[in-house]
Amino acid sequence: MSVVDGHREPRRAPEGARTRAFEEVLDRIEERIAAGGLTVGDRLPGERQLAEELRVSRSSVREALRALATLGVVSSQVGRGPDAGAVLTSRPDSALTELLRLNLSLSTLTMREVVDTRLMIEQWAAARAAGDGGAALGEMAEAVAAMDAAATPEEFVAHDIAFHMALAAASGNRLTSAIMRALRDAVRHYAIDAVLRLGDTADLQADHRRILDAVRDRDAEAATAAVTEHLARAYPG
Amino acid sequence: MSVVDGHREPRRAPEGARTRAFEEVLDRIEERIAAGGLTVGDRLPGERQLAEELRVSRSSVREALRALATLGVVSSQVGRGPDAGAVLTSRPDSALTELLRLNLSLSTLTMREVVDTRLMIEQWAAARAAGDGGAALGEMAEAVAAMDAAATPEEFVAHDIAFHMALAAASGNRLTSAIMRALRDAVRHYAIDAVLRLGDTADLQADHRRILDAVRDRDAEAATAAVTEHLARAYPG
DNA sequence: GACCAAATATGGTCTGACCATACACCCGGC
DNA sequence: GCCGGGTGTATGGTCAGACCATATTTGGTC
Structure with missing residues (x-):
């Protein structure tokens, strides 16, 4: 019935963390914007890198970025180079x-x-x-x-x-x-x-x-x- | 290097479809809202069902729903019963x-x-x-x-x-x-x-x-x- | 130096699994 | 018949790992 998996950490303690994973990502990115002095035109780390840094899956990162894109704050371009990736914008x-x-x-x-x-x-x-x-x-x-x-x-x-x-x-x-x-x-x-x-x-x-x-x-x-x-x-x- | 996969349809013709999959989902859901007379309080189909109906992956459905949730138009509850699932709301x-x-x-x-x-x-x-x-x-x-x-x-x-x-x-x-x-x-x-x-x-x-x-x-x-x-x-x- | 092919990094998509939650259902006890 | 608890199940939430499409970078060849 159940494939052996064994790569899961079952939520390392119920330390009040009621937020969903993508919300955590959202908060972290907003922190970087507010504190790190990021501004329009600056690039965010790639989805894979962000996922690794924040210890969440890429899907969660993508949902967070999708939320920010919906608000017109980031815009994503595929490909490679300085213009690729998630870039901070302002299209409210x-x-x-x-x-x-x-x-x-x-x-x-x-x-x-x-x-x-x-x-x-x-x-x-x-x-x-x-x-x-x-x-x-x-x-x-x-x-x-x-x-x-x-x-x-x-x-x-x-x-x-x-x-x-x-x-x-x-x-x-x-x-x-x-x-x-x-x-x-x-x-x-x-x-x-x-x-x-x-x-x-x-x-x-x-x-x-x-x-x-x-x-x-x-x-x-x-x-x-x-x-x-x-x-x-x-x-x- | 490459695992045999073989379950992909390689984009069934370049029929002008430049929209991303999740945008297609977004459009379909908005269509249902506009045409189907859905209103606040009504439930949307489950993510899995929506994915099957629209022939996209659940991830794409989730990204679309995340976008709508960001706009305050849907709200998701886990669990089972009449109140579970994605419900149309209005929290702008x-x-x-x-x-x-x-x-x-x-x-x-x-x-x-x-x-x-x-x-x-x-x-x-x-x-x-x-x-x-x-x-x-x-x-x-x-x-x-x-x-x-x-x-x-x-x-x-x-x-x-x-x-x-x-x-x-x-x-x-x-x-x-x-x-x-x-x-x-x-x-x-x-x-x-x-x-x-x-x-x-x-x-x-x-x-x-x-x-x-x-x-x-x-x-x-x-x-x-x-x-x-x-x-x-x-x-x- | 110019041009073209390969490598590579990026977002986009798909699959399939597992987890947590909360109701639905059924079954036994009373 | 009614009530209470255990189990089933549908739901969203998350994860891992693969492949695809695109666009730049890199490097080799002429």
Whole structure:
């Protein structure tokens, strides 16, 4: 019934260790990041080496790395050389997007909540962009022109996202920008539907130009109002 | 050198399949969630069954489930019975917290950005709470009383988080609440330091009472101002 | 020096085993 | 009939060891 095995250490004492092996790996890697001064671009040891150092199996190491990859903190490349292996990155956008998409699928979030959150961020970002004066004006104007030239709803929405991302980026806050990006990506499909439903993008473009003008004029109040009306039009409540 | 194996299918045609096996599993599970009407509380098939159905190894299934667990969408219990196995959940808070913590460690986010984002959410939530009238007043008042009675900075901060979470929850938006929770949890350590640095919590409590009063009086403007001053005091810029 | 083949290091996948846990089931005693 | 305990079993968690695909490094040949 039972093949002789004999290479197991049966948990060397119940010393409070209730954590699973991969969590131990997770903690150790986070320690190295926090203490060792590792930063974006640095490489982690290979999976096999990590497994040996931490005295766990490679599977456990892989599960830990998969968790970190899901959070957008590491990225793995196969092959050999300086660029191969697990590298520290910082791509929170995709993780946030996935989080939102799944929660929308599970109906633990509603579109209303997502759109309201987006409105909060855009109002805030528009006011800051108007106050700061316009580093983002160039990008925003380009996006408006590109939307004019867009042949399909997909194209239009792509440039629409670029417009609103430029506005968000003008706030200088990478966290709100990342959240904004994730919000847009998660509901990209709905945005395309909205464009199809409206049929005509002239009103949306008029809104965009009003936002652009308000930021150019450094009129925070007008920028906030323009953004509010724009979202009310695109996602009627 | 090479043991005879012979149970491998060498990738049945390069039919564009550039996705890794665990990603395929991820997609299939998400499909089931989106299409099959699975919702929170429902169980997924066991790892072994899933592996057989999708014609991949159990390791790949596990990596996919680990990714979903990292996003707070599934939770696994060992054992047997109705509660065992992988169950769909919705705990985005921990995923967001981890994301923020790691990005702070990696210095791809600054405390300033985190605090500014928190300010944005709290201003917005305070205005809405004041407008809606106070379902949250009871909880907030309790939290203020508990902070008065707190013996340690840790205790104080715990109730402080409860106070601000009640305010955020009053907005009725689960997404902003979840982000708020994650923001607070990620910088919990800094909050405790801030309390220690201030030495005295009387000013903070005075702020809390001003916020509470403004919400009670349904004065959105005063609530926003009170929140703004409170954060400026706690995290001077 | 340029080019090509072999060695090698990396992540990705698979198999098959064992472990720990917690419920399901059955069987005996009452 | 009911209850209590022992056993069966399904579940996730872990491990070991192999092979595969990929990309660089290395070294040899012309």
